[in-house]
Amino acid sequence: MASAERLVETWMASARDEEIEQTVSEISNDRIALLDVVKALGEYLTSEEDQLRAKGVELLSSVLSRLPTEKLNRQSVRVLTTFYCGKLDDTETIIPALKGLNTLTTLPTCSSTEASSIMEALFTHVKMRALVHSVRFQVFSIIDNLIARHRAALKAMGKTFVARYISLVEGEKDPRNLLVAFAIARVILIEFDISDHVESLFNITFCYFPITFRPPPNDPYGITTEDLQKSLRGCLNASPSFGPLAIPLFLEKLAAGSPATKRDTLQTMAISLPVYGSALARVSARKLWNSLKLEIFQPTDPLTEAEALKTTQTLVETIYSHEEDAIESEDDIQGLARDVCEECIHILREPEKNQARPAIKVLCAFLATTPSVARYTLSHAVPHLIKLFLDPGEASNRPPILLLLADLVTAARDSMPEEVTDDTPVPMSPYKDEVLGVVSVGLKATVSRIPALALLRGMITTGNLFPDQELGFIVHLVNEVFQAEDAENDDFSDSAILDVLTTISKTSPLHVQEQTLPMLFSSLPEQAPPREATSERIKNWRTLLALKTLCVHPQLFEILAIRLTTKVDLLCAPAMKRDAMEDTEPDAAYAHSLLKTIADTLSTKVDAGHPDVAKYIDRLVPGLYNLFIFSALRSEMSAQGKITTEPRLVRTAGEIITLVTQCVPAQRQASFVSAIFEVLSLGRVQGIADGLQKLAADEKVLLFEESAPTARKNLLALFSAGIVTAHKEVLPSPQELDAFLNQLLIWSVTRADHYLQRESAWHIIASIVNKQADSATAFLEDKLDNFWPHYIAARGLSPEQRRYAIQAWVWMSKALVVRKEPSLARFTDRLFEVFSDDEIAWDAARALGEFASPDQILIKRHHAVIKILHAQKFVNGVLPRIILGAQDSSKPPHEQTAYLVALTSLIKAIPKASYAHEMPSLMPLVLRGLELPDFDIRADVIDTLLAAAEGDVAAQNLVTEHTSTLVTAMLKNSMVNEMPSVRVRTAALKYLGVLPKIVRYDVLHPSKPTVLRELAKVLDDPKRSVRREAVDTRTVWFKYSG
């Protein structure tokens, strides 16, 4: 007892939280009773002094709110309720009293008797207007609690409850309170007898519509416009009796509002109309449609238009859905749907006009309503359009008619359920023959080809519409178009044709296989068109593009692979006697394009994970090896086989081999890889090559012989292609390989003839080092100790050879970078050492950037060892050092420049995130990079800046600091008389166009006149592509204002 008194006294003096905590814990532990607290508070609760009385009630409410629920029994709740209700008419104590009631109403021991008396007291004593919003929130919470727990008791209060509630809450403005009020109103509207008060309830809810609330910045309650809209809509569509009152209001808001209001109104209508009922919808249909029509036919923006269409759909559904069963024939459709259909079809009499678009949209929307309305719409619209199409007087309007039909067909398709079974009704099936007839006419004329294809596409993507043999007919139709003389792709119909064929080939490839492929293959000539015959060549490419797109299906790809390799065999076959002087480049380019088609298709298949790729290790790969090895050997003796020695051709063949071998399982790879090593070490090719041309049993291909001609050395690319994809376990052990790798490395630097050969060698080395780094220490040590000093740091050697050696160095290091190998640091260090060596400083600097650049060899698909975030680790290691080096003015200028080159090359190669944190120190250096004499570096620098511009605010603020430098530099780099490189000019203009988007107006606007004046000169650039960029950039600056 003493304790309770002491606590109360202390709190009255201090108002600290501790005493409340302590009181609560005392009561919870049964050391004092709640009654004791009340007794101790006694004098305060009834004190004459306003402040004391308020504080007394406040303490009691605070204690109550924290008390465990089981401490309050029915009895005490009743007493407290009576007490608090009594305090409500006292202006001093109403605030804490509401707080106390709020707690009491949440208790399970609060009975319905208390509920009604609390409600009664609230109605009697609370004057909302006199209270601030946080107190009003207490009132709403109490009512909300009561509604949730004692709904029956409130209902028992009779109709007066609704009336008194309305007058209590009228005029509320606070968004947080409104959220609660809307929730309460929804329950009242649905569950209470509101018959006498519809209008008042309408007034207290619809007065908030539409919600125009914009949340203030830093709103502590985080209430959004959408929250309010959503809960208000919950009230607006809560009762059908709102309907007659609501519809005029909706229409008024729709006509007068801003686009946002319009959308809100349309959405609200869409969810309210079904509740208001079909009778009302039918009566107001005309009025509603007249307003909706405006939004569709003269839309303020596409979003509003879409909403209006949705609302129209709901309206139609509301009117017709319940009488669906009663409708037997289409003629039974009366009222709105019929009128609107007729109206739209009337507009469609002029299909080429602007208004035809919205009209067809309305009809399309109808297709997704009730089945009978959809049937009715199609049965009128489709025949109408077909009749129009066949009318000779409308011949010029055929393209738009086809487009309109395409829209209808697509909408009809989309109205079908996703899972189509055999007995799903297909809305379009009564009309398919007529529509197909229209399509076949439309395909004949160039102008209507693309629309006809769009229509066809809609038809064939409709499930169950065509049986198999009709698809065959469609393939035939489309093939004819592809072959037509005038269809040289300048009408862009190819992609649409291929789209149709691909769609069909997914379900029934046989038609494409039997009709389209023979046609395409036969249009490919046996020999390449001569050099001047550009149009012939473009035609062939078009055919190949078609093949590439169509033959992804396993069944079709098999045919493609056979037919095209046969063609390549024949082209390159030495059987044809060739004049040594003859121009073979067109033939080589043609063969290349054939192989490229196979490679591209394969690549698509690999990406899609097709399982049939692996089998081509036996079907495709031996033939390729055979062809190229055979021709390489023959070309040494005569001009025959000259075609296949073309490096680009070899490279593409290698591409195919890589694509196939990467999908082959390890055990098959084992024999394949060992066969390759047999060629490389002994020259025995019989294990790998097999095909048309017979190689003699003792024929040897020794690539690394000193006298080997370049054609033979090129073959390394094909072997490299087969090795880089090998699993680690199928490679020979490092000890066996050591000598070979060393030989290969020296060969690549000293004896290889061109880039293809060198690169192939490096790919082999990089791939093997990467997969076996843990056991190849000896090899790597040897490179650091011997290769580096003798081939790179050796000043006596020719700079060219040293450059090759650096490239080889790059590839070895890359192999280590991706697996985060610790020994990498020593490889990096070496490169920094030669930054002072003028002859190769720039090459070494560039090489550093290439360490981290992504490539196509060391990738997961090739079973390389790759660790995550390897680029990040590498960058963290070298970037600070490069920055320091570039900033260090004690270094000679040319060395500093080398660091700058290294920097630009590095940041070009790595993802933005890995250097973003260094941006502040990088920016000045990057700007210096803009003055380097090398154009490629400049272009790279600008590209880096462009990438940074898309970054976060911090990066953009950084640009702000350097604005004027950047503007001047970019203007200089965009002038043709200052900068001969088109790439740099284009990039500079692009960056100038980005600046206004990322720099604050007050910083940048002083440059506006200069930029506009200077860009006017760039508008006269000799290159069209640069002028185009200049026009776009200048437009951005014209529009730039604060």
Add this chain to the structure above:
Amino acid sequence: MPGEIFNPNPTVFATKPTVRKSDLLKQSLWINEKAVQEDNADEVDPIDQDEIFDLIRSIDDPEHPNTLEELRVVSAPQIDVKGNHVMVEFTPTIPHCGMSTLIGLSIRVRLLRSLPDRYKVDIRLKPGSHQSEHAVNKQLNDKERVAAALENQALLDTVEQCLARAGRRGHSE
């Protein structure tokens, strides 16, 4: 759009981007190689009919959500480039179209901003296509009046709106 709508239901035509024959002929023998390396080529691409058409084709019509090209208000054959003189002819959709001046002004502004200033640009209505053809032509080719019109902020805003998406150059976006 406030005020009277002059042609509520104009015809909309299909469009497609222009392909330059000269670009096609520059193709290399090899399938995946870019046409001639641009950096090395010294040749000059002159500003031609197609390029100017590209500049104005995607200007939006003031009345409809369509481009001038879609409504056939402008077309490539209606543009003529001779030396430093450009002649642009345009066709309003109906003879009493009150928007003709605005359309002409939009074309004028677009070309002012996008062509080097050595060009003299004439913008005219197609003869016989408009009831006050002479007056509109005079208005559009009078430097002072064009300058005065562009001083009017409200008018300039409308022009900017028409030009907002002119950079599409016949492509859909």
